[in-house]
Amino acid sequence: MANASSKRIAAANETALRNLVRNMVIINVLALAVRWMKARRHVRPLWPSGFPLFLNVIGFIAVLFIWRWFAAIGTPRRDASGIKVGDDLGGKGIVELAWDVIYMTWICTLGSALLGNWVWWLYLAIPGFGAYKVFGIAQPFLAMFMPGIFGPKAPKGAAADTPAAGAAAAGEPGESKRQAKLRARMEKGDKRVQQQTRRQAQ
Known part of the structure; x- marks a missing residue:
């Protein structure tokens, strides 16, 4: 059972890493193509300027960094003793948050090319979701010191x-x-x- 589970995680990790590289290329090429067509049609600059350009660059670097991190922790390694499975890239916690950063970056990259730079405001959902998760973890500790505010509420009836x-x-x-x-x-x-x-x- 453990060996079958390890093989399943290894196969899922390899597929996830391949899809991540493929989708990263597709999203960025599509965004560049859309910006190029809009620049030719509406006589606009190909690249955004100022803060939107900074967000594009930071988002691309963040996805590259996460991809390298996923490859380091999730790539199965084969040796004489068999397959050594890395961490499950479909797991919860920090891995799940990293996937959220990737998806939100892709949405903002392609959405800003199609609709405008205002789409980058959606990036605020990442720290907002992170704060929500941190609050969920910290709430039991806060309830010990302030039970009236953070403690369990009695049902109305x-x-x-x-x-x-x-x-x-x-x-x-x-x-x-x-x-x-x-x-x-x-x-x-x-x-x-x-x-x-x-x-x-x-």
């Missing part, structure tokens, strides 16, 4: 379901909901309740 709350709602201590309904009907003059009360008294 929980207070009404307790016996004390039912008695308080009924108006008399120790009175059930059924008894409270019968008393309310008796106060209204319901004859059926009065007859039932007489039978119980007899």
